[in-house]
Amino acid sequence: xxxxxxxxxxxxxxxxxxxxxxxxxxxxxxxxxxxxxxxxxxxxxxxxxxxxxxxxxxxxxxxxxxxxxxxxxxxxxxxxxxxxxxxxxxxxxxxxxxxxxxxxxxxxxxxxxxxxxxxxxxxxxxxxxxxxxxxxxxxxxxxxxxxxxxxxxxxxxxxxxxxxxxxxxxxxxxxxxxxxxxxxxxxxxxxxxxxxxxxxxxxxxxxxxxxxxxxxxxxxxxxxxxxxxxxxxxxxxxxxxxxxxxxxxxxxxxxxxxxxxxxxxxxxxxxxxxxxxxxxxxxxxxxxxxxxxxxxxxxxxxxxxxxxxxxxxxxxxxxxxxxxxxxxxxxxxxxxxxxxxxxxxxxxxx
Amino acid sequence: xxxxxxxxxxxxxxxxxxxxxxxxxxxxxxxxxxxxxxxxxxxxxxxxxxxxxxxxxxxxxxxxxxxxxxxxxxxxxxxxxxxxxxxxxxxxxxxxxxxxxxxxxxxxxxxxxxxxxxxxxxxxxxxxxxxxxxxxxxxxxxxxxxxxxxxxxxxxxxxxxxxxxxxxxxxxxxxxxxxxxxxxxxxxxxxxxxxxxxxxxxxxxxxxxxxxxxxxxxxxxxxxxxxxxxxxxxxxxxxxxxxxxxxxxxxxxxxxxxxxxxxxxxxxxxxxxxxxxxxxxxxxxxxxxx
Numbered sequence: 001x002x003x004x005x006x007x008x009x010x011x012x013x014x015x016x017x018x019x020x021x022x023x024x025x026x027x028x029x030x031x032x033x034x035x036x037x038x039x040x041x042x043x044x045x046x047x048x049x050x051x052x053x054x055x056x057x058x059x060x061x062x063x064x065x066x067x068x069x070x071x072x073x074x075x076x077x078x079x080x081x082x083x084x085x086x087x088x089x090x091x092x093x094x095x096x097x098x099x100x101x102x103x104x105x106x107x108x109x110x111x112x113x114x115x116x117x118x119x120x121x122x123x124x125x126x127x128x129x130x131x132x133x134x135x136x137x138x139x140x141x142x143x144x145x146x147x148x149x150x151x152x153x154x155x156x157x158x159x160x161x162x163x164x165x166x167x168x169x170x171x172x173x174x175x176x177x178x179x180x181x182x183x184x185x186x187x188x189x190x191x192x193x194x195x196x197x198x199x200x201x202x203x204x205x206x207x208x209x210x211x212x213x214x215x216x217x218x219x220x221x222x223x224x225x226x227x228x229x230x231x232x233x234x235x236x237x238x239x240x241x242x243x244x245x246x247x248x249x250x251x252x253x254x255x256x257x258x259x260x261x262x263x264x265x266x267x268x269x270x271x272x273x274x275x276x277x278x279x280x281x282x283x284x285x286x287x288x289x290x291x292x293x294x295x296x297x298x299x300x301x302x303x304x305x306x307x308x309x310x311x312x313x314x315x316x317x318x319x320x321x322x323x324x325x326x327x328x329x330x331x332x333x334x335x336x337x338x339x340x341x342x343x344x345x346x347x348x349x350x
Numbered sequence: 351x352x353x354x355x356x357x358x359x360x361x362x363x364x365x366x367x368x369x370x371x372x373x374x375x376x377x378x379x380x381x382x383x384x385x386x387x388x389x390x391x392x393x394x395x396x397x398x399x400x401x402x403x404x405x406x407x408x409x410x411x412x413x414x415x416x417x418x419x420x421x422x423x424x425x426x427x428x429x430x431x432x433x434x435x436x437x438x439x440x441x442x443x444x445x446x447x448x449x450x451x452x453x454x455x456x457x458x459x460x461x462x463x464x465x466x467x468x469x470x471x472x473x474x475x476x477x478x479x480x481x482x483x484x485x486x487x488x489x490x491x492x493x494x495x496x497x498x499x500x501x502x503x504x505x506x507x508x509x510x511x512x513x514x515x516x517x518x519x520x521x522x523x524x525x526x527x528x529x530x531x532x533x534x535x536x537x538x539x540x541x542x543x544x545x546x547x548x549x550x551x552x553x554x555x556x557x558x559x560x561x562x563x564x565x566x567x568x569x570x571x572x573x574x575x576x577x578x579x580x581x582x583x584x585x586x587x588x589x590x591x592x593x594x595x596x597x598x599x600x601x602x603x604x605x606x607x608x609x610x611x612x613x614x615x616x617x618x619x620x621x622x623x624x625x626x627x628x629x630x631x632x633x634x635x636x637x638x639x640x
Contacts, residue, residue, distance in 0.1 A: 124627045125627050126627075133576065133619075133623055135572060136616035140612075140616050143610050143614075144613055147606040147609040257447075258447065261441055296459065298451060298454075299452060299459065303452065305448045306445055306452070309441050309445055310431065313438045314438070
């Protein structure tokens, strides 16, 4: 009883001290809880499908952020990880009949391997050269896949990949919690010493190297970590939608950057929020409720992205965060913008 | 076969060269990666087709009008949109993609998604060394050569050209020397959009037009400018010919070449920059030193 009450009070302290002090964290928690119980309120197949795909893309966008947002190594061909994992998972499942719990990790490992392969040559390249070089990888693979249809099933993709679970709701309860867990892991990585090094590499690689950081190793690590998470997303996608050429397309590589930049890069939660705002907006709100004709949704989508970025060039979530929160100059903790002194160290906030 | 490879290789390399030089110019001067560049080319091709068929204008007049309209569109989109967010590199990428998608969807909505083919500027064919070459192809290649020379002369010989090159070399010092840097960027953007529009006018009669036709040339010119070295016009030109010809060679010679053409061109680009990370004729920019 005593032990339990200690844990409860610690739990309570964590919530009041870490989560409820900031409106942003409270909102995030409430939204997560709402989305967790959402299928119980309205098990609408279509909305669940959109939310499942949004969760998959959220993992994918966050993994782009881990690589490009944090280390500044802009990856224009992020679809390579997604596509390789999707094809690996799909082919293993279709040809060998492996179950999803085996194919998704193997697919993710394949994506890590790809991260290593494209990471090593890309270490010599910087900035725009790197961006355009990475753009090439998924397109090269796409060409090869379409040229050997007897192995890869060409244009149409792998004919049949087993679903993740029997029902839509069950799939939702696999994919959505994994998104939260993986997103949390990425956020923790970004918050750790590794994340700090990634920040340093983006800000000034030469200085980072001069401070004794093996930037080569950390950049490779970023490629592999990003590949791992993007690979998990790709494997989930293969088992939920399909594994076809669309998983390697240029548009997917661009789309992930759109989501991430829209939400705000170098935050992890920004890209996740970006996907959860933009993807359902495009798929549900515009077509279902506002009755916008299908051919106009893409136009409106592009306009929304354009307008938002024109006024909030740092991204929507970053902008909101900067409006509602202040960082303590002494202890670097987040505070509500209305406070005049820091909630922990009572230093004066400007 | 061989004559086809040479003719198509020259024509497409020329088109890529025009596009890549426009892209390279605005990147060199304003450090803007304008992913909407080939959307201007698509827009011009469609405008020509519709001014000619729907509005019933003369072919030459519609070409002229289309180039003017696209140049103005390009300059305005730079002035009103891109210039405002250009400090944020990744935001610029997204905004220019969004622009390209907006143009694509606007064309799809306005002109429809059916495959159409632009009007021929001239018909007939000429015998060269006993091989019949379509006059349209000759015209394309001639215009490309002329424009490349004109761009070169403009940049090397005129006062404005010198100012543009100075801005590309070092913005701050150029500013201190009394060069109107934002003005130069506007002029460069106009030239860049005009080159893209002319490339569109040259391509319109050669193949089918689709609203998605900007995607493939965009990939190719990104590969071309990286292969040649960012900001180097000579590099863009040579890169365009290397990749243009390799693409055509693969299409004509390799089995299932239509699928593999992009793969091969991109692989060549990757191999070159693995060996020489700054491209063939790359310039190391001021802020990228160190």
